[in-house]
Amino acid sequence: xxxxxxxxxxxxxxxxxxxxxxxxxxxxxxxxxxxxxxxxxxxxxxxxxxxxxxxxxxxxxxxxxxxxxxxxxxxxxxxxxxxxxxxxxxxxxxxxxxxxxxxxxxxxxxxxxxxxxxxxxxxxxxxxxxxxxxxxxxxxxxxxxxxxxxxxxxxxxxxxxxxxxxxxxxxxxxxxxxxxxxxxxxxxxxxxxxxxxxxxxxxxxxxxxxxxxxxxxxxxxxxxxxxxxxxxxxxxxxxxxxxxxxxxxxxxxxxxxxxxxxxxxxxxxxxxxxxxxxxxxxxxxxxxxxxxxxxxxxxxxxxxxxxxxxxxxxxxxxxxxxxxxxxxxxxxxxxxxxxxxxxxxxxxxxxxxxxxxxxxxxxxxxxxxxxxxxxxxxxxxxxxxxxxxxxxxxxxxxxxxxxxxxxxxxxxxxxxxxxxxxxxxxxxxxxxxxxxxxxxxxxxxxxxxxxxxxxxxxxxxxxxxxxxxxxxxxxxxxxxxxxxxxxxxxxxxxxxx
Amino acid sequence: xxxxxxxxxxxxxxxxxxxxxxxxxxxxxxxxxxxxxxxxxxxxxxxxxxxxxxxxxxxxxxxxxxxxxxxxxxxxxxxxxxxxxxxxxxxxxxxxxxxxxxxxxxxxxxxxxxxxxxxxxxxxxxxxxxxxxxxxxxxxxxxxxxxxxxxxxxxxxxxxxxxxxxxxxxxxxxxxxxxxxxxxxxxxxxxxxxxxxxxxxxxxxxxxxxxxxxxxxxxxxxxxxxxxxxxxxxxxxxxxxxxxxxxxxxxxx
Numbered sequence: 001x002x003x004x005x006x007x008x009x010x011x012x013x014x015x016x017x018x019x020x021x022x023x024x025x026x027x028x029x030x031x032x033x034x035x036x037x038x039x040x041x042x043x044x045x046x047x048x049x050x051x052x053x054x055x056x057x058x059x060x061x062x063x064x065x066x067x068x069x070x071x072x073x074x075x076x077x078x079x080x081x082x083x084x085x086x087x088x089x090x091x092x093x094x095x096x097x098x099x100x101x102x103x104x105x106x107x108x109x110x111x112x113x114x115x116x117x118x119x120x121x122x123x124x125x126x127x128x129x130x131x132x133x134x135x136x137x138x139x140x141x142x143x144x145x146x147x148x149x150x151x152x153x154x155x156x157x158x159x160x161x162x163x164x165x166x167x168x169x170x171x172x173x174x175x176x177x178x179x180x181x182x183x184x185x186x187x188x189x190x191x192x193x194x195x196x197x198x199x200x201x202x203x204x205x206x207x208x209x210x211x212x213x214x215x216x217x218x219x220x221x222x223x224x225x226x227x228x229x230x231x232x233x234x235x236x237x238x239x240x241x242x243x244x245x246x247x248x249x250x251x252x253x254x255x256x257x258x259x260x261x262x263x264x265x266x267x268x269x270x271x272x273x274x275x276x277x278x279x280x281x282x283x284x285x286x287x288x289x290x291x292x293x294x295x296x297x298x299x300x301x302x303x304x305x306x307x308x309x310x311x312x313x314x315x316x317x318x319x320x321x322x323x324x325x326x327x328x329x330x331x332x333x334x335x336x337x338x339x340x341x342x343x344x345x346x347x348x349x350x351x352x353x354x355x356x357x358x359x360x361x362x363x364x365x366x367x368x369x370x371x372x373x374x375x376x377x378x379x380x381x382x383x384x385x386x387x388x389x390x391x392x393x394x395x396x397x398x399x400x401x402x403x404x405x406x407x408x409x410x411x412x413x414x415x416x417x418x419x420x421x422x423x424x425x426x427x428x429x430x431x432x433x434x435x436x437x438x439x440x441x442x443x444x445x446x447x448x449x450x451x452x453x454x455x456x457x458x459x460x461x462x463x464x465x466x467x468x469x470x471x472x473x474x475x476x477x478x479x480x481x482x483x484x485x486x487x488x489x490x491x492x493x494x495x496x497x
Numbered sequence: 498x499x500x501x502x503x504x505x506x507x508x509x510x511x512x513x514x515x516x517x518x519x520x521x522x523x524x525x526x527x528x529x530x531x532x533x534x535x536x537x538x539x540x541x542x543x544x545x546x547x548x549x550x551x552x553x554x555x556x557x558x559x560x561x562x563x564x565x566x567x568x569x570x571x572x573x574x575x576x577x578x579x580x581x582x583x584x585x586x587x588x589x590x591x592x593x594x595x596x597x598x599x600x601x602x603x604x605x606x607x608x609x610x611x612x613x614x615x616x617x618x619x620x621x622x623x624x625x626x627x628x629x630x631x632x633x634x635x636x637x638x639x640x641x642x643x644x645x646x647x648x649x650x651x652x653x654x655x656x657x658x659x660x661x662x663x664x665x666x667x668x669x670x671x672x673x674x675x676x677x678x679x680x681x682x683x684x685x686x687x688x689x690x691x692x693x694x695x696x697x698x699x700x701x702x703x704x705x706x707x708x709x710x711x712x713x714x715x716x717x718x719x720x721x722x723x724x725x726x727x728x729x730x731x732x733x734x735x736x737x738x739x740x741x742x743x744x745x746x747x748x749x750x
Contacts, residue, residue, distance in 0.1 A: 026592050321564060324581035411581040413626050431588050431617050462617035464588060465624055 004075045006445040007063065007230065008437035009056060011081040011165045012241065013102065016055045018063035019437040020074075023450070025460035027434060029066035031059040038099055043106040046099035049087050052165070053172045060229040076236035077173075077226065078444025080244035080436045081165040084187045086140040088151070088212075089168070091161050094176075097151065100165070101140045108139040111146075115139060120205045127199045128189040129275060129284035131353075137164060138189035142206045158211035164188075166238040167214045173235060174224040181219040181238040182295060186286040191216065193275055193286065196295060219243070220443045221291025236444030241436045242266045243287055245406060246298060248439030249430060250461045252454045255398040259385060260435070261409035264349075265306040267385065269299045269392045269400070280391035281351035288443065299395055301350040301388030305343035306381040307409055312343075313377050319370045327414045329374035337372035338363040340486035341380050348490065351391040358493035362486045381409065382418045383483040389423055403427050406435040413467075421471035422480065431464040507533065508541050512550065512562070521554060521561040547746065548702050574707045574745070576602050580612040583699070583741045587614045587710065590737040594730055596714040598737075599625060600699070601637035602707065603645065608638040616714060633669050634662050636684040636696035637709040642669075643676035644698055644706035661686045681731055681738075682709075685724040686716055693719035695726050697738035701745045710738050 010017040020028040033055040038046040084103035089096045116132045145152045154160045167180045185191040192199035198213055223235040246268045249258040254272035270287055273294045287298035310323050320326055340362050347355035393399050410429045420427040432438050445451045528538040545551035552563040583600055591598045597616040601608035607629040615622045632638035633655050655664050663669050676682040685693040696711025720726050
C-alpha cells in the first residue's frame, strides 16, 4: 500500500507555507514563499490576495515534489491562516477588489472610537464576545463599504464577496465555494458565538449586507474538493493560526493552554464547551469545532511586544548582533540588578488595554550594565505571560498546571526557565516546532479519518524539553510586585491632543 | 614554493586599509586606493562581510572592520546562536532516531552542551544544557577534538570512566584519525556503562567546525552486538549535521 500524507497550508502574515506531514505528525517537506507587504499610509498594512493565491499554486506542487509524492497520496489538506485580515472580491471574475487589509492595520481607529459610543454597541460586543477594536474584521468591512459607496449596492446584490484568508483560499481551491470556519468567523465581531451564525443585529449595526458573507462551517469537516493547487484532494479543515497552534499542541481539554512566542505572543486556554466571558481583559474566542460535535471555546491573551523587544534591543540599541545573543549577554549577570523594562511601545494589550501607555525602563542606577538590560528584556516577556495567565486563572476558575510553548523564542533557555519560575508551573516544548501547520494538518486528517480520533493525535505529541520552576517563592512575589509597579509607571503617558 | 592566492592578498590589503585612516570607507574609495575594479572589490568585501571581518554601515553604506576581528581567538559562533540555528534540525533527528539529541561546542578543554532534545518517549528527563562533558569519552567530544586545529594536548593519562574508556594519548590519536576518516564518531560504553553515542561535525563557513551534533541512548539501541553503530542512525546524524552546516553557510560537501 502506498503511504499517504496530509498537507497544511499555513497562510501567515509574512509568508505562505505548504508543509507535508506523515502519519506520525512528522514534517516530511516544506515549501515557503514570502509575499509583499504594502504600507500605503502610516498605520495602513495591506496584502495582495492574488499574489498570495499565486504563491499557493506554486508552493503546492513544490511541497509534493520535495516529499516525492503525488496528489493521490494526499489524504487531505488543511488551512491555517492569519486572522482578521479582510478581503473583498468580485463573485463573477474572482478578482480581488483592492488589497486585503491586514490585521495590523489601524485605519479604523477613529471609526472604532465612534462605534464604541454608538447605539447597539454593547449588544454587538456581547453577542460576539469581543470588545470593539480595530483588530477585528467587522469595522474594516464597514470602513470599506463606507469609503467605497459604489461597492455597497453590488455587495447587497451578492456580487461582491467578503472573506478572511481561509475563505479566499477555499474559494480559489474549490473554484467558487464561499465558506468560512467558526474560528475565523469568531474574529469578525459579526458572529453570534452561541448560535454560531452571523448575528442579524451585528450586521445591522455595521451595515453589512448578509449576501456578501460566506457560510459558516465547523473548522474540522470536509469543506469540498480542490480543483486547483491540489486537484482532487479534499479540504478537511480551516482554522485561524493561533487556534491551529492550540490544536497542534493537542490542547483538547479544558484547562490546557499553549503560548506561541513570536514577535508578539498569543496565549490560548481551552475552556471546553463553555464560553467564558473575561472580566480581566482577555478575548473569548472559538477554539475549534469538529463537524457534528460541540464547539470548543478558548480564552485568548495577546501580548503585543515580546520577540519584537529583542529585535528593538538588537536593531535600535545595537547592543547585540543577533537575537539569540540576548541570552549570552543576559547570562553575564546573575539578575536584573533592579532594572525593569515595560515595552508598552504602542500601549499595553492584555490584561490592561491601555492605549495611552508608553514604554519605560525603571530602576536605573550607575550599577546597571547592558547585561542587566538584556535580562530585563527577557524578563518582560515572562512577566507579561504571568499577567495573562493570572487573568486566565481568574476568569476560568481553572488553574493552569503546565504551559505548552512554541515559536522562535523557545530556543532561549534562560527565558523558558524564567517563565517556568515566574508562573510556578512546568513549561514544556513539544518535538514539533511547526505547531500552526501541524494543527491544520491534524484537523484535516481527523476530518477524513486519516487519524482516528483526538487520542490518536495526542500519541504523536512528544516532549522535547521541559523547564521546571526553581525560583524561591519570596523572590517571585517581590519581583512580580516590582514588575507591576513598573507597569503602573507606563500609564497615562500620552495625552489626548 | 606554491604560488600565492591573489584574492586573499587583496582581502588582506582591504583589511589594512580599513584598519588605518578614518575607520570607514566607501566602496569607490577602496577600489580606487587599491586600483581594483569596483566589482572585484565588492566581491571581496561581501565575502569579508560574510565571515564577519567587515561590516557595512546601514545608513552610509560605508565599510569598516567587523566586530569579529578583535575576537578571532574565541569561537566565532555564539553558542545561543548555534542552538537557535540548529533547533529545527535537532527536533527531526530526535523524531527519526527515537533517541535524545545533544549539540556540543568546545569550551575550556571540554564539550559544553548547548542544546538538548529529549528522547521522544515522554519519560521524565532533565535538560543537560550547560553541562560539560569530557572530550575523549563522548562522541560529541571526539568530533570536537578530531577537528580542533591546535590547543593543549590531552593529559598523558586520560580520565577513566568505564573499562572501555580510551586511556592513552596514542589510542586517542588513532581514534581521532578514524573519526576524520569517517566524518563521524562513536562512543560505546566509554562514559557510562550501557550507553552509547554517535556524533558528526557542524561546520560554518570555510569548513570551520563550530560544534557537533549527536544522539545518545542505550548501547543496544545504538549498536549491534559488536559495538558497531546501526548505519541508519549514523546516516540520520550526518544528515542533520550537514543540514545545520548548510544553514550556517558552509559549502555543500
